[in-house]
Amino acid sequence: MSYRVLFVCMGNICRSPTADGVFRHKVRHHGLSQVVSVDSAGTHNYHPDSPPDERSQAHAARRGYDLSSLRARQVRPADFAAFDLILAMDWDNLALLQDACPPEHQHKLRRLTEFCQLHRSPVVPDPYYGGERGFEQVLDLVEDACEGLLAHVKQRVSPQKTSG
Numbered sequence: 001m002s003y004r005v006l007f008v009c010m011g012n013i014c015r016s017p018t019a020d021g022v023f024r025h026k027v028r029h030h031g032l033s034q035v036v037s038v039d040s041a042g043t044h045n046y047h048p049d050s051p052p053d054e055r056s057q058a059h060a061a062r063r064g065y066d067l068s069s070l071r072a073r074q075v076r077p078a079d080f081a082a083f084d085l086i087l088a089m090d091w092d093n094l095a096l097l098q099d100a101c102p103p104e105h106q107h108k109l110r111r112l113t114e115f116c117q118l119h120r121s122p123v124v125p126d127p128y129y130g131g132e133r134g135f136e137q138v139l140d141l142v143e144d145a146c147e148g149l150l151a152h153v154k155q156r157v158s159p160q161k162t163s164g
Contacts, residue, residue: 002035002036002037003035003036003037003084003085003153003156003157004036004037004038004039004082004083004084004085005023005036005037005038005039005083005084005085005086005087005149005153006038006039006040006041006075006079006083006085006086006087007019007020007023007038007039007040007041007087007089007112008040008041008042008043008075008086008087008088008089008093008097009040009042009043009088009089009090009093009124009126010042010043010044010046010089010092010093010126011042011044011046011047011072011128012040012041012042012047012072012073012074013042013046013047013050013051013052013053013056013072013128014052014053014055014056014126014127014128014135014138015056015089015124015126015127015138015142016040016041016042016089017040017052017056017067017070017072018052018056018060018065018067018138018139018142019040019087019089019112019124019142019145019146020038020039020040020067020070021052021060021065021066021067021070022060022065022139022142022143022146023038023146023149023150024038025064025065026146026147026150027150027153030150030154032153032154032157035157036153036157039083040070041072041073041074041075041076041079042072042073042074042075043074043075043092043093043096043097044074045073045074046072047072048072048073048074049071049072049073050071050072051067051068051070051071051072052067052068052070052072053128055127055132055135056127056135056138058135059132059135059136059138059139060139063139063143075097075100077100080100080101080102080105080108081102081105083108084108084156085108085110085153086101086108086109086110087110087111087112087115087149088109088110088111088112089111089112089123089124089126090111090123090124090125090126091111091122091123094109094110094111097109111123112124112141112142112145112149113141113145114145115145115146115147115148115149115152116141116144116145116148117144117147117148118144119140119141119144119145121141124138124141124142124145125137125138
């Protein structure tokens with residue numbers, strides 16, 4: 001069994017690639033790479049094929065996450081069927097996804113922060129126009145949410161794949 005997770009923000013250069021990199025790292029660390037796949041996309045096609053924002057990459061690298069191989073892309077209609085869970089970074093991203101998503105896949109749409117265990121934030125705020133602290137706040141929220149998400153995903157993949 002394979003479980004597929006898609007992280008979505010507006011342009012796919014700050015928040016969603018950060019979540020992609022953090023969750024991918026946790027999936028590898030827990031030996032789940034064979035059963036869990038991770039990707040990210042944007043609701044808008046502002047930065048097609050661009051690497052993550054340099055500030056996102058720098059802050060992530062300081063915490064041991066490599067985002068350099070990721071490239072921005074827009075959400076595709078096929079994503080709604082292909083992914084098991086589609087996680088928006090904020091209410092606007094969620095609304096745009098809900099508008100585009102076929103009714104039979106609406107149940108897959110959620111906000112990433114629903115998985116936070118320590119922080120109580122309804123959204124992962126966009127750090128693009130802010131300072132350094134914004135990128136650190138994104139990482140704090142994403143790391144917290146990815147821990148909760150990992151527990152959620154582990155319950156959905158076959159037990160023999162999660163042992164060890």
